[in-house]
Amino acid sequence: MSGENARAPFAMRTVLVLVILGVVAFLGFVLLAAYADDLQPAQRPGNHALAPSAVGFAGAAELVRRVHGSATMIRREADLGTHDTLVVTLSPGTDPDALKKLLDRRVSQPTILVLPKWLTFPRRDKPGWVTSFGTLPAEMVEKQLTKLTLVKITDNGPGLRTITGGELEPVYADTEDGDSEQIFTDPDGRLLVAWMKKRPLLIVADPDLLDNQGLKTLEGAERAMQILGAFEGRAIAFDLTLHGFGRNPNLLKLAFEAPFLPLTLCLLLAALLAGWHAMLRFGPPLPEARAVAFGKRAIVENGAALLRLARRRHRTGDRYAALIREVAASATGAPASLPPEALDRYLDRLDKDGEPFTALADRAADARDTRTLLDAARALYQWKRTVTREHR
Known part of the structure; x- marks a missing residue:
């Protein structure tokens, strides 16, 4: 080869622009990966307390706000031990192990468990809306509760689901005559809502008793508040951790939050200075040596x-x-x-x-x-x- 000085293939300005774009893209990727859960749309369709669709429970949360003044949304697993009444809404894909883990943390705290029923998919033409393509088989709902207890889910004539089980008992309410009577039952006396024995857990067999489509009438709203107020004297909170809205701490988040943010900035500055130092050349590039020297x-x-x-x-x-x-x-x-x-x-x-x-x-x-x-x-x-x- 010739002994002439080799020329750089790219200008320094081009290299600098490429490096800056690469650094910005990498930092953007890290930030999005760290805060992906927090950046998800709050009103995405689903069986949670932020969903405005027919099968969502945003209406129940708003009803609690209007009646009690506030409704807490639980986004962190560390907050699941709250003394408030926690409304846990299940979706067709809820993992039984995740449900058991959540309920084990609330073994002595009041909890309302709402079982799933509808199979839906989001509508593209109307964000936040869903289209139903049937109901979840009762056998699949029963499997979600196998880690908790053995139950039997059935569909009655009016289209509501009932529940029976050896560890369940009816919900009673006092009448004006001073007697007690069963409530939340269908015309045939089968249970729509049942207590779990030996623990403060209320199981709602049919989500239409609390979801948005069930609140379209005054009677439905009154029935929903009666269920939500089953634990008197307690504030009401809604669980979002089972639906992917968790705000659990992770290493990436800790790197961008106090007290570790200054350390992250120092490391980033050191990396930039090291990169800048690597880009600089001390003098012109050395010519490439000949394969066979002269003389x-x-x-x-x-x-x-x-x-x-x-x-x-x-x-x-x-x-x-x-x-x-x-x-x-x-x-x-x-x-x-x-x-x-x-x-x-x-x-x-x-x-x-x-x-x-x-x-x-x-x-x-x-x-x-x-x-x-x-x-x-x-x-x-x-x-x-x-x-x-x-x-x-």
């Missing part, structure tokens, strides 16, 4: 590499001694007509105090390894400097 140096380096590869470096001592002989003879004015033996005798007489040249040359020629060769070569080089007066 005598390349020949010498290639020859040395071959000798090293062949493990024959220690056999080059006689060549180096011959080079020293020629340099010393030329520098000291030795006659050019001298035969080799006479030239060696001449060179031996140049340094009367040191080792003669022929002995040094023999040491270099007879070297058995690289270390011995290097020692002999240093001795020859020092001899050359002495006889040629380079040391002065």
Whole structure:
């Protein structure tokens, strides 16, 4: 390749813009991942207390606000232990294990459990509305309660669902005559709402007793308030954790909230500075080296590499001694007509105090390894400097 300076494929401004866009996109992804649950539409269709659809319970929550002044929405699992009456509405896809976990936290607190009934899907033309395509089979509703108790769900003539079970008992109310009578039953006396024995749990078999379509009449609203007020003297709250509205803490949220937000900003600044430092270049880019270099140096380096590869470096001592002989003879004015033996005798007489040249040359020629060769070569080089007066 050519030895010309390589040019950067992208301008610094282009690289900077790409890096900034990448950082902003990554931060946006992290923030959306951290707050995905909180950013979900509050009025999305479903069987929860924020849904305005026919099968939702936003009307029941609004009814509680108008009657009692407020209705609490439980979004965090840590708040499930509230002393308020908690209305837990199930959907067709509610996990029985999740339901059991929730009810175990409220084993001694008043709870109203509303079972699912309708199968629906959202309407695209009208946000918040749903279209029904039938009812959830009673067997599937019974399976959702298997972790709690064994029940039997049936459909009666008017289209309402009733519930029976060995651990259930009717709901009674006092009459004007001072007697007690069963309430929340169908014309045949079957239970629409039942108490769970040995715990403060009220089970509503048919959601139409509380959902939005059940509140379209004054009679339906009065019946709903009677159910919601089953635990007298308690405020009323609605559970949203089973419907994906939870605000449980996670590591991503903690990184963007106090007291960890300053640390996150410091780490982000450090990362940006490290990235900026990596983008900067100290001087122009180095030219790419040639695969085969020019000149005598390349020949010498290639020859040395071959000798090293062949493990024959220690056999080059006689060549180096011959080079020293020629340099010393030329520098000291030795006659050019001298035969080799006479030239060696001449060179031996140049340094009367040191080792003669022929002995040094023999040491270099007879070297058995690289270390011995290097020692002999240093001795020859020092001899050359002495006889040629380079040391002065």
